[in-house]
Amino acid sequence: MKKLFAILALASLAHVASAAEVVGNAKDAADKKIAMCIGCHAIPGYKATFPEVYQVPMIGGQSAKYIESALQAYRKGDRKHLSMRGIAGSLSDQDIADLAAYYSQQK
Numbered sequence: 257m258k259k260l261f262a263i264l265a266l267a268s269l270a271h272v273a274s275a276a277e278v279v280g281n282a283k284d285a286a287d288k289k290i291a292m293c294i295g296c297h298a299i300p301g302y303k304a305t306f307p308e309v310y311q312v313p314m315i316g317g318q319s320a321k322y323i324e325s326a327l328q329a330y331r332k333g334d335r336k337h338l339s340m341r342g343i344a345g346s347l348s349d350q351d352i353a354d355l356a357a358y359y360s361q362q363k
């Protein structure tokens with residue numbers, strides 16, 4: 257099962273990131289990492305509701321590369337939002353890759 261998800265994650269990354277060193281594993285993110293995110297970015301299916309009600313951007317379904325670079329920008333301080341900087345500061349490269357894989361696979 258783990259293997260399958262790794263392959264899926266790879267497949268979804270392949271067309272946006274040809275030279276990704278860290279391969280995201282959506283299953284790892286789903287199991288233990290998204291708990292930090294759902295309080296604000298909501299649960300799978302978030303995209304189906306009315307986005308204008310929320311001030312938190314939709315991340316499900318965005319490209320893995322975009323999510324990854326956004327999180328790295330928060331971690332570095334290039335993006336300034338305080339709570340996202342706090343969150344991203346606690347993430348490793350692997351965490352970011354896993355989360356990006358997970359959210360990019362949401363519809």
Ligand code: HEC
Pocket residue numbers: 289290292293294295296297311312313314315322323324326327335336337339340343355
């Ligand atoms: C405390 C609430 C909160 C939590 C928890 C949180 N976020 Fe966010 N997130 C936000 C807000 C608010 C923004 C918009 C910030 C801005 O304007 O820069 C944001 C922005 C983002 C963006 C950029 C989206 C875009 O369209 O540019 C990404 C990617 C993201 N969050 C991922 C995550 C992930 C992954 C987690 C869990 C590890 C997480 N966030 C946890 C509130 C939160």
